[in-house]
Amino acid sequence: MEKKPILEVEDLSVTFHMYDKGLEQSDLKVISNLSLNVKPGEIVAIAGSSGSGKSLLAHAVMGILPENAKITGKITYKGRILDQKKKETLRGTEIALVPQSIAYLDPLMKVGKQVTGRDSKKEKEKSQKEIFKRFHLDEKIERCYPFQLSGGMARRVLVSTAVISNASLIIADEPTPGLDLEMALEALKIFRELADEGKAVVLITHDIDLAFHIADRIAVFYAGTTVEMAKAEDFQKGMEELRHPYSKALWQALPQNGFKPIPGFQPYAKYLPKGCLFSPRCPHKTKECENDIPMRKIREGYVRCIHAT
Numbered sequence: 177m178e179k180k181p182i183l184e185v186e187d188l189s190v191t192f193h194m195y196d197k198g199l200e201q202s203d204l205k206v207i208s209n210l211s212l213n214v215k216p217g218e219i220v221a222i223a224g225s226s227g228s229g230k231s232l233l234a235h236a237v238m239g240i241l242p243e244n245a246k247i248t249g250k251i252t253y254k255g256r257i258l259d260q261k262k263k264e265t266l267r268g269t270e271i272a273l274v275p276q277s278i279a280y281l282d283p284l285m286k287v288g289k290q291v292t293g294r295d296s297k298k299e300k301e302k303s304q305k306e307i308f309k310r311f312h313l314d315e316k317i318e319r320c321y322p323f324q325l326s327g328g329m330a331r332r333v334l335v336s337t338a339v340i341s342n343a344s345l346i347i348a349d350e351p352t353p354g355l356d357l358e359m360a361l362e363a364l365k366i367f368r369e370l371a372d373e374g375k376a377v378v379l380i381t382h383d384i385d386l387a388f389h390i391a392d393r394i395a396v397f398y399a400g401t402t403v404e405m406a407k408a409e410d411f412q413k414g415m416e417e418l419r420h421p422y423s424k425a426l427w428q429a430l431p432q433n434g435f436k437p438i439p440g441f442q443p444y445a446k447y448l449p450k451g452c453l454f455s456p457r458c459p460h461k462t463k464e465c466e467n468d469i470p471m472r473k474i475r476e477g478y479v480r481c482i483h484a485t
């Protein structure tokens with residue numbers, strides 16, 4: 177039987193209400209019609225270039241978007257609607273975030289306490305010690321304040337916090353920058369273990385190469401929406417297995433596949449093209465691409481392109 181998703185995001189849009197010059201106001205739609213689900217036991221990687229909306233999706237699920245952001249669509253956790261109140265209740269216990277910036281560490285709290293929580297139990301302390309060992313963090317680090325850590329150490333502390341939280345859903349927003357290869361691989365191994373224990377892991381990364389070695393499925397983001405949802409092995413098999421021209425272009429841009437850059441730029445939220453958001457850069461563009469393009473199923477995956485086969 178198919179497992180029910182732990183996290184389900186349906187038709188999510190996020191709009192910022194902006195104050196421009198003087199009294200002028202405008203709405204900036206930064207995520208549009210985004211759908212995604214993550215099942216127990218799964219790592220779903222979210223890959224996409226800078227500004228494609230990866231962190232905002234994480235913040236929308238956690239309920240930590242800025243005040244001027246408006247959300248539409250549906251987010252459910254274990255089948256229940258996640259409204260703002262529910263997000264606040266589940267945050268840090270059932271749903272854990274490894275934030276993209278190490279600035280999220282509390283500067284005034286010793287590192288050990290941040291990882292175990294204020295009212296820490298003995299077993300939490302034990303798991304904190306175990307995870308610090310795996311991450312080569314010396315015992316005296318527990319008594320340090322964040323400013324005394326290097327960037328890489330702070331990153332490992334953030335990952336540790338999410339790992340020992342007992343959350344069923346872990347969202348890791350770029351957890352590896354600043355880590356050397358050994359520590360990056362250790363972090364990924366830990367995420368794999370969490371998934372294998374039945375948790376759901378969302379792994380946000382620029383690095384599709386890293387993503388497809390560890391994830392089960394990959395969501396490719398472009399300009400605030402998903403353009404493709406594919407099994408990780410499709411990326412391993414090669415370009416022909418992929419469905420969207422942007423995913424194929426990402427694949428070709430990998431060093432081992434010739435480093436071919438994609439001409440053009442991802443459009444800024446204020447100047448999105450009509451219909452397919454990738455169309456200005458797409459070699460297959462036709463008049464029909466100006467219509468709204470829904471996701472559709474092709475060969476066990478999903479794609480937002482009318483020309484994909």
Ligand SMILES: Nc1ncnc2c1ncn2[C@@H]1O[C@H](COP(=O)(O)OP(=O)(O)OP(=O)(O)O)[C@@H](O)[C@H]1O
Nearest residue numbers: 192206225226227228229230231232233242276445
């Ligand atoms: N508070 C905000 N107000 C207005 N626009 C914002 C705000 N926060 C983010 N954005 C815009 O939303 C878009 C998506 O941002 P997001 O941080 O989700 O990108 P990302 O995919 O995580 O990028 P990166 O890989 O660089 O972390 C960007 O164009 C960004 O400029």
Ligand code: NI
Nearest residue numbers: 230231232276
């Ligand atoms: Ni981000």
